Amino acid sequence: MAVSSTVLSSPAMFRRCPTMATELRSRRWKVKCQLSPVKPSKYSSRISTDVQLHESPQALFDEYLEEKPRVFEAMFPDKPKSHRLNEEEWRIQMSPINFLFLTARPVVDMRIRCKSNGRDYPSDIPLDITKVLELNMIKWELQGLDRVMEPSDFTLGVRGALYPDRGGRHTRLKGRLEMNISFVLPSVLALVPEDVSRNVANAVLTGLVDNMKHKVIESLLADYSRFKNERNKTRS
Template identity: 65%
Template sequence: MGEVAVGSVVPSCHKSLLPPTGPQFGGGEWKGKLNPKWQCSVLIFGSKRQPLAIKNQIEKPATYSSSISTDIPLYESPVASFDQYLEDKPRVFKAIFPDKGRSQQLNEEEWRIQMLPIQFLFLTVWPVIDMRLRYKSKGIDYPPGVPCDITNVLELDIIRWKLEGLDDMLKPSHFTLGVKGALYPDRRGMKSRLKGQLQMSISFVLPPVLTLVPEDVRRDVAESVLNRLVENMKLKVNSSLLADYSEFKREKPKNLV
């Protein structure tokens, strides 16, 4: 922004708060005291010799979360258990994220995913996430909520992320995306069941251009976005993953021949 001529504005906040003087105001000294709460609430651009600095107010990050669980029948094969299926992490990942054009494998446990665009308020962003899949067994370092007597569990976790599609003015000064999930077979009852849990959370500070959006509107939109994402993940587990496991069971006897 350009500078404003000194003569066109009040050059000092302190001078603007001085009491008026002159015969029309009694001519005497003003005996009252200035209220210390009186402060300048606008930024006045003075000359370079007398700059005025105003401390910016730091907004606390807003955090929103959504969680979901799945519990459906699991029909296993004696020669192709679901434990064996979960050990094949690339196959499990492909079943959950079938679009090869939007994902790439980084190493044995990690994949990078270009997510579909997410609309939030007036913004459209393209999150890029790095997801890690870890196969765990014998109750060692299980995720919270998974019983220790479960034979095996596949843990999902987002370890890195970035937002694409935003210019500098619209980028939040703080943004955190968290996704944690677990998938496992539960054979403790009369019949085997496939169980899973997924929790997704976001934490951010809105850019200044969006700070006037009411908090209740922000919350409704954020929770709606998160709910759609976790519901989509659950749908893929309940359909794509089980369909691929059925194919895995058909393939296994052929491999044993």
């Protein structure tokens, strides 16, 4: 049924028909939302690692990867900020994310799985690799932004893989780590230029991923050296 402009602009009609007025306002709001949807900003960062791995025949890196609790503690050594949920999952309080004048503290549930014989390998890993350690974030919580953002306004993704590659003369430790974020800016940041928010978001992501890479690789290699020494002592 058509509604004339007279009806739409008549205060008397609104007073007589409050239900109609409410419905019309609701329709206007829905139309407005449909015409000008808010698109989330999306950013991603990916880095890879490729370093020489000094393996020992008495303590292969494959055997080390099988000890998932030990591997996790080596990758995330800050014990007060992490704890084990079950055989494959851990909860980690990550480093704070500073975006302009807002600070968020991500808390993520990470799943660590050890895969072998080419079964269910990520698509970019050769099937002849003997063992792959796969990391996937399965749940997250963003603390600190409760008052300015809805949970649905922000998504976070973290995944990675690590494996020994024995295809050349020397064994190489290879891997990659990806982090993705998608968010709708809160109203307090609505006037921030897009190029400024993009540069800040990319800098934040790159810093987080690069920091995780160096900490994980250095800590993991150091613990693998201890693992080799323990095995050699046991078998000597």
